[in-house]
Amino acid sequence: MAFLVWLVLGLSVGYWLLQAVARPLPMPASVLPAGESRAAQADLSRLLGPVAPEAVPEPEQVQSSRLRLLGVVAPRNARAAEAGEGVALIEVDGVARTVRVGAVVDGELRLLRVGARSASLGRLGQAPQQVLEISPPAAPATGSLMAAAPSPVVLGGNPPGAMPPQAPPPAGIQPQYGLPLAASVPGGQPLR
Secondary structure, eight states, rough: HHHHHHHHHHHHHHHHHHHHHOOOOOOOOTTOGGGOOOOGEEEEEHHHHOOOOOOOOOOOOHHHHHEEEEEEEEEEHHHHHTTOOEEEEEEEEEEEEEEETTTTTTTTEEEEEEEESEEEETTEEEEEEEEEEOOOOOOOOOOOOOOOOOOOOOTTOOOOOOOOOOOOOOOOOOOOOOOOOHHHSOOOOOOO
């Protein structure tokens, strides 16, 4: 048995030693990786059938109706803002996306800067074309609460003799402890 354990240990050490030391053979220069094959250059029109007619282009929507700012994570200090830090949650055509400063929002529009409640969009190296702002929060509901009724219970317990009187049990009925209330009354029905 000890021989088998040492044999398995030796084989394991040999396997991992070969894995650590061995280097893969270099690929010949004439070999192309699988992603760069010539199959992608083939004409597939005969295989897929005739080309579909071009769709009528939709009228272009106004950018402000397509984009809506839902939230921002803006840097607190000016140095971080100038370094291009920040993230905005922007809804484009009803789909919300998180966008980092410098990333493409839609088409050629990029997120240029993030403020406390705003995001500036435009082309890189140019002045912002659009500034989206978060809609202001709804006004808080105001009003007054009713005055609280005084409590008969004093914190820390009621002083002796100040306990409110309790109603005595119905005449002729002795409550039996450990049974439900309805079962302690002869012919009683459960309370509802």
